[in-house]
Amino acid sequence: GDSVTQMEGPVTLSEEAFLTINCTYTATGYPSLFWYVQYPGEGLQLLLKATKADDKGSNKGFEATYRKETTSFHLEKGSVQVSDSAVYFCALSLYNFNKFYFGSGTKLNVKP
Amino acid sequence: DTGVSQDPRHKITKRGQNVTFRCDPISEHNRLYWYRQTLGQGPEFLTYFQNEAQLEKSRLLSDRFSAERPKGSFSTLEIQRTEQGDSAMYLCASSLELPQETQYFGPGTRLLVL
Numbered sequence: 497g498d499s500v501t502q503m504e505g506p507v508t509l510s511e512e513a514f515l516t517i518n519c520t521y522t523a524t525g526y527p528s529l530f531w532y533v534q535y536p537g538e539g540l541q542l543l544l545k546a547t548k549a550d551d552k553g554s555n556k557g558f559e560a561t562y563r564k565e566t567t568s569f570h571l572e573k574g575s576v577q578v579s580d581s582a583v584y585f586c587a588l589s590l591y592n593f594n595k596f597y598f599g600s601g602t603k604l605n606v607k608p
Numbered sequence: 609d610t611g612v613s614q615d616p617r618h619k620i621t622k623r624g625q626n627v628t629f630r631c632d633p634i635s636e637h638n639r640l641y642w643y644r645q646t647l648g649q650g651p652e653f654l655t656y657f658q659n660e661a662q663l664e665k666s667r668l669l670s671d672r673f674s675a676e677r678p679k680g681s682f683s684t685l686e687i688q689r690t691e692q693g694d695s696a697m698y699l700c701a702s703s704l705e706l707p708q709e710t711q712y713f714g715p716g717t718r719l720l721v722l
Contacts, residue, residue: 500650530710539612540651540699540713585650589711595664596641596701596711598650 498523502586502599509576509606517571517602519560519586527588529553529562529569534583534601543571543584576606610634612714614700620720621690628686629717633702640683641711642675643699644668651699657683658705690721 503518521527531543531553544553549564558573569586586599613632621627633640638659643651654673656664659680669675672690677683687694697718701711 532713539715540701542710542712545710587650595653595656596643596651597653600648600650 498527498588498590498597500586500588500597500599502584502602505583505601505603507602507604509604511578511606511608512575513606515571515573515576515580515604517584517586517604519569519571519599521567521569521586521588521597523567523588523590523597525590527590529560530587530589530596531558531560531569531571532585532587532598534585536582540585576604578606578608580604581606612700612702612712614698614714614717616717617715618718618720620722622722623690623692625690626686626688627690627719628684629698629700629719630682630684631700631702631714632682633700634712635681636704637702637712638680638705639703639709640677641701641703642683642685643701645697645699645716646695654685687719690719692721695719695721 528547530545532540533543544555546553546562552561560571583601583603585601615630640657642654645651657677672688675685697716699716700714703709703711
């Protein structure tokens with residue numbers, strides 16, 4: 497079935513370190529891929545998305561490239577800040593009715 | 609644009625009681641979704657409306673759960689005879705009716721069943 501697998505957390509980094517959060521997916525058809533972020537005490541917010549193979553989504557210094565050959569959508573940021581501490585969710589949606597499948601989330605802790 | 613709102617934000621109830629949650633989507637969005645999120649997990653799809661029509665229900669949605677969107681605007685999710693296993697965050701999202709359109713999420717209703 498359709499699913500998303502992302503690396504388990506928590507991930508703890510020092511400020512200005514490089515971040516990678518791995519995400520792979522299984523899907524029938526051609527999904528769109530998303531990263532959502534959930535800050536403490538807040539709702540899910542869209543971080544970035546990519547709707548077709550080789551597209552790169554980017555926002556707030558975060559990037560992810562839709563890799564169809566490896567069924568991956570890894571999230572990267574060159575230099576994390578304390579304010580990036582949050583839970584990050586990878587998700588896919590299918591064309592039929594835009595139902596979302598989410599990964600289990602990866603908690604990121606950034607220390608000063 | 610006030611975003612998606614949900615009410616209440618927190619609900620504590622005793623096992624066996626009925627609870628109802630409300631979701632107000634972004635005004636021009638005709639699609640509305642309900643998800644459930646348990647601690648340490650990502651949201652799981654429950655059901656989906658396009659305007660007032662409920663088009664899909666997950667097998668997670670037992671017969672104790674019912675959702676409505678009577679006028680194609682706000683939606684309610686009712687849980688009857690609550691069980692401790694129903695304790696979770698219930699999330700609502702809305703989107704436009706376009707292929708692969710982004711879903712915008714509300715803050716959620718946290719339910720605790722004692």
